[in-house]
Amino acid sequence: MQFIRQTFESFRFAWQALRSNLLRTTLSLLGVTIGIFAIIAVFTLVDSLERNIKDSLSFIGDKVVYVEKWPWSFGGEYQWWKYFQRPEPSMNEYKFLAERLETAQAVVALDFKGRVTIKQGNNSMSSLIQGTTFDYNKISDVPIEQGRYFTQQEIDNARNVAIIGSDVADNLFPGQEPVGQSFKLNGLNYVVIGVQERKGESILNVGGNPDIKCLIPIGAFAKMFHSINPSISIAIKGYDDDQGLLELESEIRGLMRTRRGVRPTQDDNFAINRPEALAQAIGGIFGVLTVAGWVIGGFSILIGGFGIANIMFVSVRERTNIIGIQKSLGAKNYFILFQFLFEAVLLSLVGGLAGIFFVYLLSFMNLGSLDLQLTASNIILGLGVSSVIGILSGIIPAFSAARMDPVIAIRAK
Template structure:
């Protein structure tokens, strides 16, 4: 009950302070508003960027290791690309060996990409033609909205069948149902067996935008675009129980060294790449951006805090007589302390609210493929920071008010 009474009285006095000198209060709250807007605005933008990029990374598979010729490089340091040119590319035979022998793999696939023109009658579309094997839809989700996915016999036999993306379907078929109809890829007829659900353009399309893809069996892809040379990138997914994917990575390295006949002292002539390494690298970058945004916004908050402290010192001076009367009637020092402290917090929360409101309104600005979302965690963080600034700004004036001598305070004019 005491807490509620203090809160109500603090709100009443804060409202009186706002009304008594509106311009002074607004200018003082402006610092808090700008500070919260700066901090939460940067946090919201960074969170939105991080979410967008990580969603794009998830399209290349979660808990996945890629066996390739070149390593992905993240962070500082020299990238000795010239060392990797003589490495052999992963082969279809190596994919088959890994698929049959890996015990810690949930799914194994091999894939390759080529940009080619998909045609139907007088319509054409520059498509990213991707050769895949059956397990591809386990590693990278392929949501079929119309039709079906490949069968194992279609994949193994390299049949002329394809699953197409949403943009390809719209361009080549319009309002027609594409399933069962044919399109041409590099002059060959392919029967459309499925249409992938439209994803929409992302800020960063890692591995290509699925809407622009045409999926065909890997063996058929290599016959068409690589003269039958069956090489590509091997993708392997770990089980959920394999935390850190350490078991899978160790097993892949051992199997690859065995199949390539590497001696114990020879270095690997293949790279094991992990998308989660990219995610960790991006997390570190975004963490730095958040820290920078917080430091920049903190300066504005400090200015706003001084403004709130100034209001509170003036408020204590104006209400010295009232404080003396309250003490004479039995009010304790803690009551007076919390009364002014709550008032400072309330004033900072008003400034913080307007800062959050500006961020929320800014989230409706159309930035193309980037969706800005003000999350509940950022709202709570903004409210928390506002409250802390209120406590820091109000503690000295509140202590000064609480320690006033009641006799001297009553006599004050």
């Protein structure tokens, strides 16, 4: 009980000391405020970017690989002259893989055409047209807000039906129910069977923004945009127990090399692309940003820590007589120690809270597609770093105060 009372007294002494020297307190916590702001702002930015990019990658699928002509490049030399000579993946190869792959949940053929004008009455807009096969919703997120998904018969018969994005629905059918209505695409009527949920703006719209996209059967797509055999991407989803999709990739490589007659001494004439490679490349950039935030914020916090330590030494010297009186009245060394240590920690926490508050204000700024969110983990991190800085800055002055001889301290001027 006595310990709790003395601890409370230590907090009260610390608070009174900070209030009595408001200007000095404010100046000393600026370094901690700037440091915590720099670190938490960078962490908040990185977390928000990662969340935004993961949301974008969800639309190209999890545990999915893409068989294509061109490899995705994330640095290093890009040998385009070798890739240029490769054949395009074809519908026959898609069917070949769909029939034979044993380590795949779904195999899908995809093709795209951007900036295609679609019309409905006097309304028109530029849209991204994507042709796909039936299992597309197994490899990618297709949240249907209104209507339904394709049927197998619609895909097999290449019917003129479409699942449209929310922006397409708003532009072509303002104030109307889109499902069941038709629009013009390359002079042909397409009936809307479904509308996707709004995704909103995103920094990384991999595979195209679903809000401006029209999904149609790949057979209908080929009739409009390809006179001969279309060039496609083949998306293949693996099983969860296939760690790293190594079995799936090995089986794909073997089947594709067999199908194309690639000799054992020859390199692959196709690319197996992975979305997670993109995430890893971006993660490397995030790692650099995080280190930069720690370095920049660390210097500011270091300066702030020295400032707090200096203020604490001054505070100890100013209150030497009071320390002597407290010790002569029976105050224990730990009471004096806690008194000054709590003052340093409280000072540092106030600076940290100020830095976190400025990051919170920053989260209200309009940064376009980037939605900044200050998370609880970053708040706890900021408070934790502030507390550690306070302890390290105040421990030596607190020890020096606790070890004073009461007789000498009372006589001090």
